[in-house]
Structure formats: C-alpha cells, structure tokens
Amino acid sequence: MPDGANPGLALLVGIGVLIALGLIFWPSRGLVSWWATSWSATQRILVEDSLKFLFDCEYKNLFCSLNTIAGHLNISIDKATRLLDRLVSMGLIALDNDTFHLTDAGQSYALRIIRVHRVWEKYLAEETGVEQEQWHGEADQIEHQMSVEEADRLATQIGNPVFDPHGDPIPSPVGEIPAHTGQSLSSLKEGDIATIVHIEDEPPTIYAQLMALGLYPGMQIYVLDITNGKISFAANGEECVLTSLFASSITVEMLPKEVTVKEKSDLLSSLALGERAEVKGISANCRGRQRRRLMDLGIVPGTMVTAELKSALGDPVAYKILGANIAIRKTQADFIFIKRLAVEP
Amino acid sequence: MNVKNKEDSILSLANKLRWEVGVDFHDLVIESIYRDASRIARKTVVLKGGKSTYNFDRKLDRILTSPWLGFPIMFLLLAVVFWVTVAGANYPSQLLSALLLNTVHPLLKNFAEGIGVPWWLSGGLVDGAYLSMAWVVSVMLPPMAIFFPLFTLLEDLGYLPRVAFNMDSLFRKAGAHGKQALTLSMGFGCNAAGVIAARIIDSPRERLIAIITNNFSLCNGRWPTQILIATLFIGGAVPAYWAGIVSAGAVVGVAVLGIIFSLAVSWVLSKSILRGEPSAFSLELPPYRPPRILQTLYTSLIDRTIFVLWRAVIFAAPAGVIIWLVANIHVGHSSLAGYFIQWTNPLGLLFGLNGVILLAYIIAIPANEIVIPTILMLTVVTAGLTGVGEGAGVIFQLDTIGDTKKILEAGGWTLMTGINLMLFSLLHNPCSTTIYTIYKETNSLKWTLVSTFLPLAIAFTVCFFVAQLWRLIVL
Numbered sequence: 001m002p003d004g005a006n007p008g009l010a011l012l013v014g015i016g017v018l019i020a021l022g023l024i025f026w027p028s029r030g031l032v033s034w035w036a037t038s039w040s041a042t043q044r045i046l047v048e049d050s051l052k053f054l055f056d057c058e059y060k061n062l063f064c065s066l067n068t069i070a071g072h073l074n075i076s077i078d079k080a081t082r083l084l085d086r087l088v089s090m091g092l093i094a095l096d097n098d099t100f101h102l103t104d105a106g107q108s109y110a111l112r113i114i115r116v117h118r119v120w121e122k123y124l125a126e127e128t129g130v131e132q133e134q135w136h137g138e139a140d141q142i143e144h145q146m147s148v149e150e151a152d153r154l155a156t157q158i159g160n161p162v163f164d165p166h167g168d169p170i171p172s173p174v175g176e177i178p179a180h181t182g183q184s185l186s187s188l189k190e191g192d193i194a195t196i197v198h199i200e201d202e203p204p205t206i207y208a209q210l211m212a213l214g215l216y217p218g219m220q221i222y223v224l225d226i227t228n229g230k231i232s233f234a235a236n237g238e239e240c241v242l243t244s245l246f247a248s249s250i251t252v253e254m255l256p257k258e259v260t261v262k263e264k265s266d267l268l269s270s271l272a273l274g275e276r277a278e279v280k281g282i283s284a285n286c287r288g289r290q291r292r293r294l295m296d297l298g299i300v301p302g303t304m305v306t307a308e309l310k311s312a313l314g315d316p317v318a319y320k321i322l323g324a325n326i327a328i329r330k331t332q333a334d335f336i337f338i339k340r341l342a343v344e345p
Numbered sequence: 346m347n348v349k350n351k352e353d354s355i356l357s358l359a360n361k362l363r364w365e366v367g368v369d370f371h372d373l374v375i376e377s378i379y380r381d382a383s384r385i386a387r388k389t390v391v392l393k394g395g396k397s398t399y400n401f402d403r404k405l406d407r408i409l410t411s412p413w414l415g416f417p418i419m420f421l422l423l424a425v426v427f428w429v430t431v432a433g434a435n436y437p438s439q440l441l442s443a444l445l446l447n448t449v450h451p452l453l454k455n456f457a458e459g460i461g462v463p464w465w466l467s468g469g470l471v472d473g474a475y476l477s478m479a480w481v482v483s484v485m486l487p488p489m490a491i492f493f494p495l496f497t498l499l500e501d502l503g504y505l506p507r508v509a510f511n512m513d514s515l516f517r518k519a520g521a522h523g524k525q526a527l528t529l530s531m532g533f534g535c536n537a538a539g540v541i542a543a544r545i546i547d548s549p550r551e552r553l554i555a556i557i558t559n560n561f562s563l564c565n566g567r568w569p570t571q572i573l574i575a576t577l578f579i580g581g582a583v584p585a586y587w588a589g590i591v592s593a594g595a596v597v598g599v600a601v602l603g604i605i606f607s608l609a610v611s612w613v614l615s616k617s618i619l620r621g622e623p624s625a626f627s628l629e630l631p632p633y634r635p636p637r638i639l640q641t642l643y644t645s646l647i648d649r650t651i652f653v654l655w656r657a658v659i660f661a662a663p664a665g666v667i668i669w670l671v672a673n674i675h676v677g678h679s680s681l682a683g684y685f686i687q688w689t690n691p692l693g694l695l696f697g698l699n700g701v702i703l704l705a706y707i708i709a710i711p712a713n714e715i716v717i718p719t720i721l722m723l724t725v726v727t728a729g730l731t732g733v734g735e736g737a738g739v740i741f742q743l744d745t746i747g748d749t750k751k752i753l754e755a756g757g758w759t760l761m762t763g764i765n766l767m768l769f770s771l772l773h774n775p776c777s778t779t780i781y782t783i784y785k786e787t788n789s790l791k792w793t794l795v796s797t798f799l800p801l802a803i804a805f806t807v808c809f810f811v812a813q814l815w816r817l818i819v820l
Contacts, residue, residue: 007816312415
C-alpha cells in the first residue's frame, strides 16, 4: 500500500482542521463574526452613539443625565464626562446650568446618523430575509460606516420610505422629522382605544418578547383592565397582559371612543378543507417581497378564498383564490386574517 | 422669484404630507386597484360552464396528492422516466459511438495523413478536439433527447407542480422550495439543465439554494462512471451471484446519498451564507391540460437538449486538445501528464484517490462523460502498459470490463479507490458547462465560485475521511 501518511494521525489532523475551520467561520459565534462585531468602540462611534441618544431624549422630552448617558453607552462615568467635554469642544452640544442640549450642528449630525440607521432597518425588513431581531444590531453597526450619499441612494432604491419598520419616522435628507406624538401604552386608562405607533427595539430582550406576542405598529388595541401595575388589553381579539416595564416600550396614539373595536379575526391556516372565507388583511409582520407576492396573488381585503387541497404531508395547503389554485405554507397562512363564511350549499 | 417661492412652498407642503400618508399607503393603492378591477369584472365578465373539468381536476388532485398514494405514484412515474431513458438510450448511443468514434475518427485520421498534415496537428485536432466532441455527443445526446421530452411532457400535463406541492414539506425543513424537487430531478438528466430549470423558483434565496445544490443530483454523465466502477470493484468484492444486485444497490445508494447531501447542504446554506437573502414562497397548481406533443418535443429538444449539448461541445473541443497535449508534450524523459501525476500522486493517495484521477478530473472538466476514458488513457501511458489503448493522448474505452479492471489495477486501484472515486464523482465540482450556466443564471462571480468550490471541498473532505477510516479499520 503506497500510502505515505499514518492513517490514525492523518485522521486526527483532518478532524483538527475541521474543528479549527468551524471555530473560525461558525455563523454568529465564530472568530470571523466575533471580529466583525467587536471592532473596538472607537471614539467616533461613541460620539455618534451619544448624539443619537441625546437627540432621542430631547425628541421624547425625557430627562437625560450623565448617569443615563454612561449607562446607555455602557461606559464609566469618568469616560462619559470626558466624552461630553469632547462633544462641547466639537460644538455639538452646549452646557447651561448643568444640563446639556444639542446645538444645531449636533442635531443635524444626530439626524444624519438616525436617517442611515432607520433607512438600513427598512431595507433589511423589505428587501432581505434577515430576521427582525437582528435589524437593530446590524443597523447599529452600519450607521457608523455608511455615508449620507449611500443612504440616500439606498432610500431612493427602496422607494423613499417615511417610516422604519418599528414605526419611527425616518428623517428626510435635509433633516426634517415630525414632532413626537403619541404616549406610552402604560399611561392609558381602562376602556381606552388606541393604535400602536411604535415599538421600541431596545433592549433587545424586551423587543423579542413583544414580537413573540405578535404586536406590530398599526395594530388597534382596547384596554381591558389595569391592576397591580399590569395592563391587559385586547389586540386583534386576543387578550395580552404586559407589566408596566414592557408596556412602556410601546408608544400608542389614542383613538376617539366612537371607533368600533376591530373584531377578532381568524387565521387562514385555521380554515378546514372546503370552507370559504373572506380575506380581512395581512399582518404587518409579513413584509417586503413576501407581502407583495401575497397581494399580487389577490390576497387583499374582500377577496374570497376556499381551502381546496392538502398536500400529501399536510403542509402546504392549496387555496382557491380568484379562480386559481395557490399553495400557501402554514407559516404564511398564519399571517393572513380572514372571516369565515357559511359553506355554500 | 415669486414662482420660486411657490415651488418651495409646494415642495415643503408635500414633504409635510409625506408623514401623514401612513405606513401602509402602498397596500391601500394595491387594494384600490383590486377593488376597481373586480368591480369592472363583475359588470362585464360572464362565466360559462367549466364545472365538469373542474370536478375532474379535483378528483385527480385528491388522488395525486393523497397521503397514501401521492408518493408511490410520484416514485413510480419518475422510475418509469429513468428506466425509459436508460433502456432507450442504450441502442442509439452504441450506434452513434460506432459511427462517430469507430468510423469517422479513423477516416479523419487517414484523411489528415493522406494530405500530409504534421502528426502534432492531426493529433491535437483529430485525436484531441474531434474525439472529445464526438465522445460527448454520442454519450450525452441519446439520454438527453429521451429524458427531457418525457420530463417536459409531465410538466405540460400539469403533474410536476403537484410533485412540488407534495415534496414542499420536506424541502421547507431544509430551508428550500418544493420546486427544488423538480430541479433536483431535472439534475439527474443534466445539472446544467437543472440549473436553468431553477428559474421556476421565483424566490431569490431558494433559487440560489437550488442552483448551488443541483450538482449533488447524479447527472447522466456520471451514471456510466458509477455503474462501471461499482461493477468492477464493489460487484467484484462479493460472491458472483450477489455481484449484480450489490453493484446496482451501490449505484442507487450513491444517487440517494446525493439527494441527502443536496438537502443537508441546502439546510446549511439557508442557515449560514444565504441567511439574509430574501425569500417568498408561492406555488400555483395549474389546471391539468392535454399535452401538446409536438410543441413539447420541439421546445425540449431545442431549449434543453441542443442548448446544453452545444455548450458541452464548445467546452469539449479545447479540453480535447489539452488532454492530447499533456500526454504528448515531453520535457526531458517524461510527458507533462507524467510530471503532474508523479507530483500529485502522494496528495491523491491521501484522499484515497491517485494522481491520474486528479489530473483526469482537471482536464476532463468539460464533461463527466470523458473522465473514465481519460483515466484509462493516462493510466496506460503512465503505467507503461503495452498492447492496450490507442496511443498517448487518445482517449478510449474497452469493450470488456475485465480488461478495464486489469488496466486500473495496474494503476494501483483497490476497492477503496473505487469507492472513493464513486464518492468523488458524486460530490466534486460541476462540469464547466454547468459552471458557465450557473454564471449565466446568477450573473454573479461570487455564487459561481461558491457553487464550484463548495462541492469540491465537500468531496475532498468526504474522500479523506473515508480513506483514513478505511486504512485504520479495514487494512
């Protein structure tokens, strides 16, 4: 046998190489992605992040102290003090009577960063398959790398969006942004009817849980009860209970009392074979290409659908929509709201 | 100046109003279009009959997609298609090969000698370029000319979308689209055609997955290699009365392994480098139609068979010249092929292959059909065998498999080399025709490189571990 290497040794070396490659390239845990995410927080990034935070506080009329800045940026008080000094010397913030506020230059700088951040989030939501828990983190990195011109080009390409996927307004190229409206969900009273206008994406753990509940901007809610710091409300006919900490992540706009509360809708996936239903709408959590595809197929409010056929393994199911048989996966059918109709005789 | 002011105020008003149109104004536009369209349709469109064909479609659908009958019917139909292809292609292939290889080749050779063409020119053009092209045509054309029309016929009938519908659940778990079941089946005919067929997948991420993993469908050009090596080495390793069934089982096993790799790699791709690509599933189940035989024949022959064959021939000609040249250009006392084989042999052995196989897979990249003839020619030349083959640089295949085995064993082949060659043939990079087609379809160098080198890396990894484990356990 003319084999040069000792097979046992070669085997060990081979396994070693595979493990090493795995450690380097493993998605989101390997060395490569670790290097990519942890390129040290340079001074410029700290400056931009603090401006963004200061703008957010001023925009929402929140009090902002040295402590909150240090906490938000995850740096020591000492470092935060030096950072603020630096901002003052750069003419981006001004100090009077121990409180600081953004100068005009600081404000327009902050708006540029926010524009890049929100345009990128909108891009991720509409044009890519990146999951929503990851939008914010990716935008937080890209906002420091992308130029204003690149962001403008991207915005044009995706149709000059006005709101980001969390419901926040995207500042216009010249830095216009509408005044902050709405109030925190935790400030509502029993019996109030409101529309969710914004779901805060920080901190990520709270955001992920709110997403898991299926809440989205544009959703109509009806407050059922407030007791012991917990608020319970009906959203799309389902009852949700949140602690006030979670509720404060949600911004709502009050609706007049006369508005009739939307009744509970069924999901298309619950339709049994042979049943007919009228489409009520598509969840806002179904976005981009997927949403356009469903609408192109005729899934818009008012269209009639009939469940026709189950595939051999039960998923997908074919529905008769506008005379065509369209197969839809369960995960998609879960996004489509319907109202059941009586079966035709 | 006044006009300018007016313009500015209009623009700033427009900018203000932008915030007020809301998040979902695009949806509102689409909804109003549908509302108008359906209002017009209600007034003007009259529906007549159609109920009976609709009921027939429904009954057929109930059978073809039923949990019990759906899969058996699918496997039966696909098995029939493959059987008809293999059985039907045998005779025309022999005919073509007798004509192009045994009759026209000597004629051309004699003609070139007759008019006094120098030996190196006639060698390069007739033994190199012509022979490769003729080989590709005679092995490739008949099965493709049978497989593609049959497949197009099933498509035309409306059956293939039902296959995708039934298989979607499985492919969804691998992060892929149900229609990948179709491109995968198409890949059994030809990977280049399978890659083109991925156009039917309209979701970008799933389409890329289907393109990159199509290589793992054991294509037409690789079946003969698998059958030959399985018969020689795996069939030869068991008692004679088991040989037939064991070697057939090994070939089917390799094909099934290919499907498993296809699904596993799809899953990994969808979770790693293709994670951020957009995705949107939809699958229309069109009504069943009587097939249009003539049109089917025409489109499948022109669009698929001739198109793919033409690309393969274009690539085969220069490769034939190179195959001839590496065996005939001598530097010192050895040919270029000899040097390369000597140099890469230790590397090849590490992966359970050898230098001849590595060189053959490099220079026979245009078509998998000419890999075995090239291996035979190179083995004869480097092992210094006499009395077999047609001379340096002239690819050939023997009529009896016993003689073929003698040549390969003279080249140092063992059962393990046979098994590893089968695995390498299944998993290695696509042929140049397919690579070019991938570039044309994706229009991206990045995805072309991934589709080329990812399978190659997998092939070497698998062969390496099989070789080392074999040496550790069996020897």
